[in-house]
Amino acid sequence: MQIDLRTVSIEPQRQTFDHLARRFGDKPASRYQEGSYDIQAAENLHYLPTWDPEQALYDTRITKIVMQDWYALKDPRQFYYSTYTLARARQQDSTEANFDFVESRGLADMLPEDLRTIALNLLVPLRHAAWGANMHNTFICGYGFGTTFTQPCMYHAMDQLGIAQYLSRVGLLLGDTAALNEGKAAWMDGAAWQPLRHYVEDCLVLRDPFELFVAQNVALDGLLYPLVYERIVDDVLAKRGGSAVAMLTQFMSDWFGETRKWVDAVMRTAAAESEPNRQLLQEWTKKWSDRAATTLRPVAALALGPAADEAVNEEVIALTARLKKIGIEI
């Protein structure tokens, strides 16, 4: 008996959901598209918020930025729940391995005393700034519009919470619980930290989610992360024998490199949308990055002493060049 095998190609009736077919054509959609596009609640918002009856529950008018289509602000990393958690789980594993390495080989005890003091004074209070960044990104997610824009903000918020926890663990490892108490005291009362705390707390009461995005993710993070993690920890401390600290903060450097692609994409798209948008973004970026640079000078001085001003100036030049590439001139 002979059996003939034959392949039969069956065309599916639908390749994807109708709303995605309208956007991208009738072809199989990626999981990112399915999980991000056209799922923002936009209609039938019957009940006005009691705390602000002037706006709808989800309202594009909360920000001054005007977009024809808010879904244009897509995330180049294409993170949705699954890819995001998988990516971060991998990074969590490698960070755990780094902490294990430093702990099991006693590298923390081998740190020269002056470097340990610098690392504690500089890094531990930053966990409060990271918590502020968590609050800000949660706010942007809550009051922004369009899932492609708000979804990565929530991931960003969770990342900042993770960074705050890593910084706490660095504090516990290098200086036990006393380090956390001292860090809190420095954040609340230390002269070097007050301008930064003022900045973070002013951001807590900003109502425009896009301005908050600029203030936190573009201006503050754009200067803080290269300054603290790339320049001070990876260069200055590592050269003086503090590579152990760089191992513990590796996530922050990697994370900044990854997330800036998303921040740049959002800014580029929003600025390219219209001239008023560009003007507004330039105005906000100028205002907040000037202020961020001023607030970071005393913080950088904790590690760099008199060289801090020059270091901050160089970071400002680098940020200006980065923004210029995406169409924001400050």
Next chain:
Amino acid sequence: MSTVFIALQTNEETRPIIDAIVIDNPLAVVLREPAMVKINAQGRLVIRRETIEEQMGRDYDLQELQINLISLSGYVDETEDTLTLYWNE
């Protein structure tokens, strides 16, 4: 002119790769078979790492292509940034 082709498995991972190949080779013909996508091109087919990375949203090593590769034809010129299939004609 002779045809070169590359055949890839149909799955979530190859979807952005196929999109990238179509972007870089607008004249290529995509044949969607059950569980396989075969892409034919006249004379030359270029696969670029950069385009795949844009479509995929992450860093990509062109050698990862082997995981989902079923078959190909043509001379292969492979560098870190491109994989080119062609015939010497």
